[in-house]
Structures are given as structure tokens and as C-alpha cells.
Amino acid sequence: xxxxxxxxxxxxxxxxxxxxxxxxxxxxLALQISDNDPAKMNAVLNVAAxxxxxxxxxxxxxxxxxxxxxxxxxxxxxxxxxxxxxxxxFKQGMPNVAFMACENTLESMTKAEGKEPPLxxxxxxxxxxVVTLIELGEKGWTIVRP
Numbered sequence: 001x002x003x004x005x006x007x008x009x010x011x012x013x014x015x016x017x018x019x020x021x022x023x024x025x026x027x028x029l030a031l032q033i034s035d036n037d038p039a040k041m042n043a044v045l046n047v048a049a050x051x052x053x054x055x056x057x058x059x060x061x062x063x064x065x066x067x068x069x070x071x072x073x074x075x076x077x078x079x080x081x082x083x084x085x086x087x088x089x090f091k092q093g094m095p096n097v098a099f100m101a102c103e104n105t106l107e108s109m110t111k112a113e114g115k116e117p118p119l120x121x122x123x124x125x126x127x128x129x130v131v132t133l134i135e136l137g138e139k140g141w142t143i144v145r146p
Contacts, residue, residue: 027063032044040072041083068099106125
């Protein structure tokens with residue numbers, strides 16, 4: 001075997017080791033908020049911040065989706081959320097955390113109030129909060145209700 005072939009063979013054997021050390025593990029967490037309770041929403045935000053910090057310190061990546069539906073959608077309302085400041089700080093400091101707002105709940109609130117309630121600008125709309133959680137679970141996401 002020529003020297004060049006031996007070198008190539010050795011490089012190919014070591015390639016998986018080199019790649020495994022260079023790749024960060026990706027984690028996926030979905031957090032549910034379905035109660036109009038600032039203490040529960042703060043618990044959700046604390047979990048998101050702690051999990052994000054933990055994996056960041058390990059060099060791993062983590063995507064977090066906070067799914068709000070039923071009374072929990074009040075936590076994402078721009079006009080009356082008791083956690084607006086924290087939501088703004090998440091938007092600025094944690095781009096890996098996304099907020100999902102249930103359109104079914106939003107429609108119910110719109111009917112009850114006569115106009116659509118404003119959502120915080122970092123809230124993304126999903127058709128149904130529970131369906132979103134089901135589908136995330138089917139895709140391997142860990143789902144937690146703090």
C-alpha cells in the first residue's frame with residue numbers, strides 16, 4: 001500500500017471521531033401555558049431560560065417553543081400581559097425561544113371582546129395550540145407543562 005493510500009485510509013478512519021467532537025447536540029423542548037396565571041407563566045419562562053442556559057454552557061443547541069392556548073393566551077397579549085417585560089427580554093436575548101399563539105383561542109377572544117386582542121410582536125400564530133403540541137411530540141420534541 002502506498003504512503004498516500006495509508007494516509008487517506010487513516011484520515012477516513014478518524015473522520016467520524018473528528019466530526020462527533022465538532023457537532024453540538026440539538027435538543028427540542030415545547031412548554032405549555034394554558035392558564036391565565038402570571039406565576040405559571042413565570043415558571044414557564046424560568047424553565048425556558050434555565051434549559052437554554054444549561055445547554056448553551058454545554059455547547060449544545062436547544063430550540064424552545066412556548067405554546068399558549070385557552071386562558072394562557074392572555075400571557076401573550078400586548079395590551080395586558082403581566083409578563084411583557086420578560087417577553088421583550090426573551091425576544092432580545094434568547095432567539096432560540098419562540099412563542100406560539102393559538103388562533104382558535106384568539107378567535108374566541110375576538111368574538112367575546114368584539115375585536116381581536118393584540119399579541120406581542122414575537123408571538124407566532126398557530127392554528128391550534130394543542131395540535132401544535134401533538135405534532136411537536138410526534139416529531140420528537142419533549143413536551144413539558146411546568
